[in-house]
Amino acid sequence: MRITYLIAICYFTFMSGSLDAQDVWLSISNSGSEKIRIAVIPFVPRVENPTADDIGIGEKIVEVITSDLTFSPFFTVLDTQYFPQQIHSETDINPFQWMSIGVQAIIIGSFKVSGANLKVDARLYSVSSSKRMYRRKLTEKPRQIRRIAHAISDDVVKALTGEEGIAQTQIAFISNRTGHKELYTCDYDGFYVNRFTYNNSISFTPDWSPDGFSISFTSFSNSNANLYIYDSMKKQQSVISDFNGLNVSASWSPDGRKVAFVSTKDGNSEIYVMDVRTKSIQRLTFNRAIDTSPSWSPNGRNIAFCSDRSGSPQIYIMDDEGANVRRLTFEGNFNDQPSWSPRGDIIAYASRAQGQFNIAIIDVAGEHLTYLTSIGQNEHPDWAPDGYHIVFCSNRLGRYQLYEMLWDGTRLRRITNSIANNESPAWSPKFKWNFE
Helix, strand or coil: CCHHHHHHHHHHHHCCCCCCHHHCCCCCCCCCCCCEEEEECCCEECCCCCCHHHHHHHHHHHHHHHHHHHHCCCEEECCHHHCCCCCCCHHHCCHHHHHCCCCCEEEEEEEEEECCEEEEEEEEEECCCCEEEEEEEEEECHHHHHHHHHHHHHHHHHHHHCCCCCCCCEEEEEECCCCCEEEEEEECCCCCCEECCCCCCEEEEEEECCCCCEEEEEECCCCCEEEEEEECCCCEEEEEECCCCEEEEEEECCCCCEEEEEECCCCCCEEEEEECCCCCEEECCCCCCCEEEEEECCCCCEEEEEECCCCCCEEEEEECCCCCCEECCCCCCEEEEEEECCCCCEEEEEEEECCEEEEEEEECCCCCCEECCCCCCEEEEEECCCCCEEEEEECCCCCCEEEEEECCCCCCEECCCCCCCEEEEEECCCCCCCCC
């Protein structure tokens, strides 16, 4: 169900540009291209007589790193059963044995629990050059073991591909696990769930600010659909738009200075842009149709949105002043929730055909339409900051849960698993945890 569009319909029932070549960034790499073959060696405890707990720590680090790299589009992680030798330190590595099975890089490390801290020493070894490519020492509380491993994964991605990893990013989402729809976050793989709001009401459509410190969302906590910002540093929420009627579907501009949102303040569902600092607003759409679900292009010069001005909800693109409107989608009788890829060349959205919503992608010229899902109802796609991954929600197993996949629909995984509905995911900007 298209939540913002249908809320607008209910409200009204109750109340009776062209893009130039510079706008297209680098296209996503072919998913069939050769991947880097890598091995993750068990991390060794730096103690004379390791306990079962020590062994478990090493196994957990390797498990998380392996999962991170497997979910990346760049790597093939070698199964431990195919390791040609046992390794305890870099001096044990026989590069010829690893080269014979096509391994190009090896992750190796050690750790020690010292007092209340876990100290990890991670290294990346190049098989072809027989040299260390990377080393990092990380210190944190043992309960942060997963985030230590995520940081190592991101370092490896950067060292071997030049791309920024996403293992330290987070997902904001809405869950009714308490009986009310509240705002939550979790790490990108579904762990470390954190509740943000206690409004005992209905919240929906979260979106991260570009600096990652604030999340916008809509809540009915004051009997009106008001737009709020949750400040994660101050741990408090504040209202930024409380016009009578709907204030929904906020989308932050790439520079963090503006928020595009939907309001019925003038009697119709229209798209506005607000200056976050001054709270001044500008109306962008002037149409009798329902206009909703704005999404900024990564260069900040265009906005994709949903409108039923053609008779059914479809995806359109306009410039950031509301001019040069053009229709993007023509297949599917209900297309909504556009999400513009950080790379600028593709828009993901939810598309209904024959009664089923699926996640689709289309390029900004309106070509190369591809459906990525085929089971259940699939909604609310949002891109990871790397432009390679998409998060969405689906009821394919009954209740709505959050799923992630690569841009071509492969490497699908579920990241929430509860008896509640988990919906409206929003992927955070790139983030790095601080370690000593």
